[in-house]
Amino acid sequence: MSPFKYGCAVSNEFFCPRPELERRLREHVLSGQHVAVVGPRRTGKSSLVLETVRKVKGVALFHADFLSVRSRAELCNRLVASLSRLERTDSWVAKIMKALMRLRPALTVDPRDGSPAIVIDSREAESPGSLDCVLDALAAQTSRRKVCVVFDEFQDIMNVEDGENVLAVMRSRIQLDSRTPYIFLGSVRHRMLDIFLDPSSPFYHGAAMLEVGEIAADDFYAFLRRRFASGRRTFPRDAFDAIAAATRSTPGYIQEVCDALWQSSSRGDRLSSADIHKALDVIFAREGEHYAFAIGRLTALQVQVLTAIAVHGGKGVYSGDFLRAANVKSTASVRRAVQRLVDDGLVVPVSGEYLIDNPFFAEWLKLR
Secondary structure (H helix, E strand, O other), X not given: OOOOOOOOOOOHHHOOOOHHHHHXXXXXXXXXXXXXXXXXXXXXXXXXXXXXXXXXXXXXXXXXXXXXXXXHHHHHHHHHHXXXXXXXXXXXXXXXXHHOHHHOEEEEEOOOOOOEEEEEOHHHHOXXXXXXXXXXXXXXXXXXXXEXXXXXXXXHHHHOOOHHHHHHHHHHHHOOOOOOOEEEEEOXXXXXXXXXXXXXXXXXXXXXXXXXXXXXXXXXXHHHHHHHHOOOOEOOHHHHHHHHHHOOOOHHHHXXXXXXXXXXXXXXXXXXXXXXXXXXXXXXHHHHHHHHHHHHOXXXXXXXXXXXXXXXXXXXOOOHHHHHHHOOOOHHHHHHHHHHHHHXXXXXXXXXXXXXXXXXXXXXXXXX
């Protein structure tokens, strides 16, 4: 079995310790301080928060993920689903059903583990006061016991119609719950900063800011080397450095390459930077259909611009050199294409440069 996990929150032996961040986060949880945890996707924010809270004795965890949420009804139902998972007993589910009675709750099954779950009527969930009702049900529980509330991909609430009003409702409830720490995770930095640092936002200065980036290279290498050693594989530093360079030192992508290296190697092997190509072949075999689907939704011009960014880099995308490389005639066409790629999440702007969000996708495009 591979000792590496990626694409999900990890815990226990699969979690690479981050002592300083864990210490700071634990102090905030114990003091009831709200925290906004900001960092790019796949940097391990969720794993860091969930593992840290898990280790705090006497604190229950409420975790709701708002990734790609689009409506108030969907938002309410994600909160209700997380509320129903706070305890795993029939009596608990019945209690929550009663608390949400005016929203016409129905009993269903959690597809992840087959346990009882609750959904509320979509029409009722869109009605005025629905979010207040759900948050009141949550507050009733945080008033009785110590709970840490974690909202993942919090910035996506702004995708909901009248997102500012939704934030205002949430803020009005949260500020009354002084004993409960709320942790807001976000991977789109500028949107998180707008929510927590813009004076016009309901959450202005509503949480301490905690930045999560790459793991210290020496610490991460030592962790990964031990994981490889568990299967009698030698993992030299030059291999780690090559992987870090290929993945922009992003923890989740590094773990994915390590898993592919594990799958393409055997006990007793000494790995090297040259083996990364084998690992990429494994990843392309897994992900190739997804990459093909992604470009299949684009126009020919958008694919040309995307491929040019992969091959030539994303600096100066409006320059003559880039237009020639992409075989595009006008700056306006490139601007429209880049905006579509950003909107689709395929490309991200970073410090004046456009980067393909997934470095493996970038490598795949180079080989087309």
